[in-house]
Amino acid sequence: MSPLNVGIVGTGIFARDRHLPSYQEFPDKFKVAAAFNRHKEKALDFAKTANIPENKVYDNLEEILKDPHVDYIDALLPAQFNADIVEKAVKAGKPVILEKPIAANLDQAREIVELAESTPLPVGVAENWLYLPCIKIAKEQIKKIGPVVAFTHNSTGPFVTQNKYLTTTWRQKPEHIGGFLSDGGVHQLALVISLLGEFGSVSALTRQVRERSGADDIVFATVQLKDAEVIGSFTYGSAFGATEKSVFLKVYGKNGTVTVDLSDKKNPVVKVKLGGSAEDNGDEQTFKVDNDESFGVNAEFLNFHEAVSKKDKSLYLGSPRTAFHHLACVDAFLKSSAKNGDHVKVEQP
Numbered sequence: 001m002s003p004l005n006v007g008i009v010g011t012g013i014f015a016r017d018r019h020l021p022s023y024q025e026f027p028d029k030f031k032v033a034a035a036f037n038r039h040k041e042k043a044l045d046f047a048k049t050a051n052i053p054e055n056k057v058y059d060n061l062e063e064i065l066k067d068p069h070v071d072y073i074d075a076l077l078p079a080q081f082n083a084d085i086v087e088k089a090v091k092a093g094k095p096v097i098l099e100k101p102i103a104a105n106l107d108q109a110r111e112i113v114e115l116a117e118s119t120p121l122p123v124g125v126a127e128n129w130l131y132l133p134c135i136k137i138a139k140e141q142i143k144k145i146g147p148v149v150a151f152t153h154n155s156t157g158p159f160v161t162q163n164k165y166l167t168t169t170w171r172q173k174p175e176h177i178g179g180f181l182s183d184g185g186v187h188q189l190a191l192v193i194s195l196l197g198e199f200g201s202v203s204a205l206t207r208q209v210r211e212r213s214g215a216d217d218i219v220f221a222t223v224q225l226k227d228a229e230v231i232g233s234f235t236y237g238s239a240f241g242a243t244e245k246s247v248f249l250k251v252y253g254k255n256g257t258v259t260v261d262l263s264d265k266k267n268p269v270v271k272v273k274l275g276g277s278a279e280d281n282g283d284e285q286t287f288k289v290d291n292d293e294s295f296g297v298n299a300e301f302l303n304f305h306e307a308v309s310k311k312d313k314s315l316y317l318g319s320p321r322t323a324f325h326h327l328a329c330v331d332a333f334l335k336s337s338a339k340n341g342d343h344v345k346v347e348q349p
Contacts, residue, residue: 005033010076011046036064065092079176080104095122102323104176116320122313125323128296129190134289141272145253151232157245178330179215186326200226204333209239
């Protein structure tokens, strides 16, 4: 089978630094064949790196969508433009994968869900943390500690002053709710929710620590899961002063605990301790997780390739409905904080 021809819409930092290298790792499955940027010189610059011929470089969105040689669109746009690109791609008969978060707000996210569910074309949201190798290992271990009763999630770290993503205007003046809380927080939510299930309600406080974040950039929340009597805490933010980088999820069951520790991205581990009491307290086991330098991006692209090739949108994990829930959790954090931490239900599509 010939590789799928990918049309890149939005040729910024992540298109160059992560999407393109991932596609190039699988030349039998993908060919980056066309590029669009409303500033054509940026698209031409990207095209040189990607070996795209000049006649496949566009500054008119309609033209790349009409290109018969483009099999699907990979859209890396500010979140407020995602609903528009989905509508136009579906109308043009092109599958489309979006960068996260799914949209700038829940109204736009609902529109994307409706569009995606009205067409047989695959429409996906590129939430690469859905594909982290630790998830499969942790799921198997969580079965051993059940029933699950609680969890603690913590992803905190120091403010990085030389963050290249903070130089982008759409992040400095975010139109998407929560700014970095949704831009990065949906990753954390993908991990927790993949392992434990959807959030039903939250009580949260958020704050803006850094002016450069453009919006609230830390959240401390308590959570009740939607379909289980499981409670937990969710903490996220990298706007603090000097501190160690910490990314872990600890799941408490009646018969033990499972910890997913991603603090060292190159050496992720899953730790398991079995036993039903202080007296029945087994030795801790540590399962090393294969280091995935793409942090799930390669796997998500291969998954989208499968969905497009087989013309079966149900095969793709990052459905708009899944991504909607992650953004809805951020929305609930912000609404709860605006009410001084009052209990808020997470909205549904």
